[in-house]
Amino acid sequence: MTAQDPSHRASDPKDWTWRLWPVVPLYPYGRRRTLRKEVVKGTIWTFDQIQGILYVVTPIRMTVVKLVAGGLLVYAPIAPTPECLRLMQELVAAHGAVRYIILPTVSGIEHKVFVGPFARRFPQAQVFVAPSQWSFPLNLPLSWLGLPIGRTRLLAADRSRVPFADEFDCAILGPIALGLGPFEEVALCHRASGTLLLADTIVSVPETPPEIVQLDPYPLLFHAKDDAFDIAADNLANRIKGWQRISLFGFYFRPSALDIVALVQAARDARRAGDRSRKAYFGFYPFRWKPDWHRSFEALRGNGRPFVAPILQALILNRAPQETLDWAYQVASWNFQRIIPCHFDAPLAVGPQQFLNAFTFLKKQPLEVGAGHSGLLPDADFGLLKALEQGLIERGITPPPKERV
Structure with a gap:
C-alpha cells in the first residue's frame, strides 16, 4: 500500500533530494519514494525506500510493530x-x-542518519540506540549526532531496563572491535507474531527486482547494458538482468564475473556510447560482464536462502567468531518463523535452524545442511574483499581475523 501525491514536486527540499551527485553520487538523486506493506495483519508493517551509489541501488527498510498496550514501535527508521x-x-x-524508536546498529550510516530527523517528527517517542555508538574522526555526544536530548537511551540486554521487554526478546551482537570503531547489532523478536527483526547481519536476494526498486527502473536498465554502446530496452528481462548484476556489485564490489575496462579505453568508449547524457554518466561504463556471470548470481542467491553479507563475513564477524555464534545461538533459541532484515528481500519465511545455517562460515566443521541452504559463498568472488582486508591489516587499521570455531 502506498500513498501518492502528484502535486508534490521533486524540488521540495523536505523530500531529501540529493543535489551533490557529481561529488558523492548517492542515489536516489530526485524524489525518494516509500512503499508500505502489511506483513502481519493489523500488527506489522514494512516501509521500503531505496539507497545506492552509482546506480547500485538496494532497498532499505523500516519495520513498524503495533504494541499490545497501544501505540507503535519503529525499528530502524528511514x-x-x-x-x-x-x-x-x-x-x-x-x-x-x-512510543519507541530503535536504532539497532552503531556503524550503519544509512540507518543512523535518519534517526534524529525521524524522532523529531514524533516528539513523544522514546529513542533506544545500540549501546556502543561512535563517530569518526571524533566521538561526539549523541545529542551532537542529532539524537533528541532527554529521550534517547542506550539499549541494554537486561530485560528490566527495556520497557518493551514484555513483547520482545532482545539480543545484542558485539561490540566487535574493528579499529576505527566497533560493530554492533540489536536483534528484536516480536514473540506474539514470531517475527525476528534484524538490521544487517542476515539478507536474502530475490531473483527479480523488489517493487521499490522498480518504481524508477533506470538503474536496472543501466546495469543491464553489456557495454557502453548498448542501450537496454525497458522490459522485464532487462530489469531482472540489471537487478541480478546490481546484487553482485552490491555484495562483492568486484565479483569474479566482472572485468574492469581500462580507464583510457572506457573514456574512448564513452565518446561513442549509445547514451552520453548526464543521467548515463556521459557514456562512461568501465566494466564488462563475463558470459557466465549469471552463475555467480545463482551462487549468491542460493535459491533464496538467508546468508551473511560478504563484507560482514570477510571484514567484521570473523574478528569475533565465538561471540557471533553465541549471539546466533541465543537468537535461534527464540520461536520465530519469519525474519525482516533491513535490506534486500523481506519478509523471509525462515526459522531458527535456517538462521543458524547462515553462520556456517565461522565454523571449522560446516553444518550438515541441505543443498542450496548453506551460508557458504564462492571464494572466487571474495577477491577484492580479501585484498581490502589484507591492506587494512597491514596498515594496522583493523585486527586480523580469528580462527574458526
Missing part, C-alpha cells in the same frame, strides 16, 4: 519524507502514537 510521514500518520491514527 528518511521521514512527506510520503513516509503520511503513511506513518495513517498507522498512528489507527493504532496510537509512536
